[in-house]
Amino acid sequence: MSYIDQTGRELRWHFPPRRIVSLVPSQTELLFDLGLSTELVGVTKFCVHPPNHKLRIGGTKRLHIEKIKGLQPDLIIANKEENEREQVESLMKEFPVWVTDVHDLSGALEMIRQVSVITGRGEKGAQLCGEIIGAFNELAVLRKLSPLGVTRKKVAYFIWKDPWMVAGGDTFISAMLEQCGLENVFKGRTRYPVITLEELQHTDCQLVLLSSEPFPFKEAHFSSFPDWPVKLVDGEMFSWYGSRILRAVAYFREIFYQNQAFF
Template identity: 75%
Template sequence: MNNSPDSSYTDQTGREVKLSLPPRRIVSLVPSITELLFDLGLENEIVGVTKFCIHPVNNKTRIGGTKRLHLSAISALQPDLIIANKEENEREQVEALMQEYPVWVSDVHDLSSALEMIRQVAEITDRGQKGRELCTAINAAFAQLAQQIAVLTRGNEKLKVAYYIWKDPWMLAGGDTFISSMLEQCGLENVFKDRTRYPEISPETLMHTDCQLVLLSSEPFPFKESHVSFFKNLEVRLVDGEMFSWYGSRILRAVAYFRDIFYLNQTFF
C-alpha cells in the first residue's frame, strides 16, 4: 500500500479525502462500520466510537450518538481518520469535522455499495487483503443463498412483505433503502418498493395492500410481541434489525440468519 503522507482517496459521496497512511487514530461515527473495523483487525487503531457502537463491546472513548456527536470529544482524540455515513450522521456536524480532520463518508444503499464500502474502508486502513477476502466470502454466501432460494421456492411468486422500523408514527423501509435490498436478497418483495426512504404507513393502511408478511424490526424502534396485535389478519414476525440494516461485516453473518428464519422450515413457502 502507498504509505506517502498525502494519499488521496474518493469516498462514496465523490469527495476527495487526503490521508496520511496508514491511519493510527480512527474515530468511527457508524456502528456497523465500527464492527467492520474490529473484524479487519483494527482494534488498536480505533480511538473513538458512538454510544450505539455495541459490537463488539469495548472500552473505546464514546463521542456521543450518531446524530448528536460531541465534537469537542472527537477533537480531544486528535483522529487522523474519521469514518461517517451520509444518512446516519448529521451533515452539519460532519462538515464541521471536515474542516479539521480527514473524513471519509460512506453511502450504502444495497449489497453492491456495501461491498464497495468494505473494500474501500479496508484499503484506506491498510487492510486491503482482509477486505477483499471478506467481500469474497460475502459474495459466496449470498450466491449460495440464492441457489437455495431457487430450489425451495420452485419458481413461485415472491412473498410480499412490509418491514417496519418505527412506531408513532408507523414507518417502514422504502425501496431505495439497504433494508429493502436485503429483503430482495432473501427472495422477498418489498410491498413498498416504489416508495422512497421511510414512508409513514399505518397498520390500517397496510390492510388494503397485498402484503402477506409483516416484519417488525428490533431497531431503531424495539418492536415487541405486544405490537403484533396491531396487524389484524396478517402474518407478523419479529426480526433482528441488525441483520437487515447493518451493512458492514455483519452481512456475512446475516446470510445464515435469513436462511433460518425464512427457509429452514419452509414456513412461508
C-alpha cells in the same frame, strides 16, 4: 495519500491512519473485523459489536464534537444517512472524514473494499468481500430450489410505531429483502415513510416483519396486525451493512428457508 469516498469527495491524509474515529455502528464492527482495534480510538454509544471500551463520542445523530477533536484522529469514518450533515461538515474543517453511502449489497461491498484499502487492510477486506459474495450466491441457489422462491412473498418491514414507519424501496433494508427473495410492498416509496394501517390494508402484503431496531418491537405488538402473519426480526441483520452482512446470510437462511411456517 489521496482517495475518493462514496460521495465523490477526494481526501488526503497520512497513510496508514493510526487514530481512527468511527461514527457508525456497522462500520465500527467492520473495523474490528479488519483487525483495527488498536487504531480505533473513538466510537458512538451505539457501537456495541463487538463489546469494547473505546471512548464514546455521542450518538450517531448527536456527536460530541469536542470529544472527537480531543482524540486528534487522522481519519474519521462517517455515513451520509446515519450522521448529521452539519456535524460531519464541521469535522471536515479540521480532519479527514471518509463518508460512505450504502443502499444495496454492491454498495456495501464497495464500502468494505474502500475502507479496508484506506486503512491498510486491503487483503483482508478482499477476503471478506469474497466470503460475502460466496454466501449470497449460496443463498440465491437455495432461493431457487425452495418453494419460497417459486413466488416472491410480499412483505412490509416496520421500523417504528407512533407513527408507523416502514422501510421504503431505496433503503439497504429493502435491498436485503430482495436478496432473501421477498418483495417490499412499499418499494415505491422512498426512505422511511410514515404510513397508516389502513394503507397496509390496500396492499397485497402477505407477511409483516417487525424489526428489533430502532423501535424495539415485541410480540405484544402483533395484535395491531390481525389480518397478517407477523414475525419479529433482528434489525441488525437487515440494516447493518458492514461485516455483519456475512453473518446475516446464515440468519436469512434460518428464518426464511428453514422455517416457513409463518407464510
